[in-house]
Amino acid sequence: xxxxxxxxxxxxxxxxxxxxxxxxxxxxxxxxxxxxxxxxxxxxxxxxxxxxxxxxxxxxxxxxxxxxxxxxxxxxxxxxxxxxxxxxxxxxxxxxxxxxxxxxxxxxxxxxxxxxxxxxxxxxxxxxxxxxxx
Numbered sequence: 686x687x688x689x690x691x692x693x694x695x696x697x698x699x700x701x702x703x704x705x706x707x708x709x710x711x712x713x714x715x716x717x718x719x720x721x722x723x724x725x726x727x728x729x730x731x732x733x734x735x736x737x738x739x740x741x742x743x744x745x746x747x748x749x750x751x752x753x754x755x756x757x758x759x760x761x762x763x764x765x766x767x768x769x770x771x772x773x774x775x776x777x778x779x780x781x782x783x784x785x786x787x788x789x790x791x792x793x794x795x796x797x798x799x800x801x802x803x804x805x806x807x808x809x810x811x812x813x814x815x816x817x818x819x
Contacts (some may be wrong), residue, residue, distance in 0.1 A: 689738075690786035692765035697740035699767065701781060703728045708783065708792045713799035715747060719757060719766060723804045725782060726794055732777040735768070746772055 686705050691698035708728045716725040743761035748754050754772035758779075759765060768779040783789045797803070 686788070686791075688781075688786045688788045688792075690781075690788075692740070692760035692763050692767065692785060694760060694763035694765070696762045697742060697760045697765070697767060698738045699781075699785075700736045700738055701730045701779075702734040703730050703781070705792055706795055708794050709796040709798050710794045711798045712801075712803040714802055715749060715755075716799070717802070717804075719747070720782070720784075723807060724797075725766075726784065726789070726792070727780045728783060728792065729778045729780050732770070732779060735779045735781070742767060 687700065687702055689698065689700045705728070708726065710724045710726050712724045716727075717723055719725075740760065742758040745757045745759070746754050747757055756770050756772050758767050758769065760767065765785055766782045767785055768781045770777045770779050783792055786792065
């Protein structure tokens, strides 16, 4: 499936060819902190299937508790996270942050990763009062 998206301010845009069956939510502490949310929705895509169509990303290298280094790529102007990938040599997969994809409403997660780190109140969200607009 072809997707496209970009950052909040519009300086960064991209296109990618993804497998919608690979969409997952990640509940790890890094995703919680780096997204400012209790989880992040992601799809992995080989580097060859991702194309930056405008702008230039800024990178931040985060070292996980495991010692593994991950490049976090984001818009240098508005800070929107675009993807993460491994640091170093070798083939790359990009973990596209689906909040930046225009097709995000079509991409339901198929799995939860790092669910042991999920916030305990997550399961209690069903049935809460809703407000459609501010």
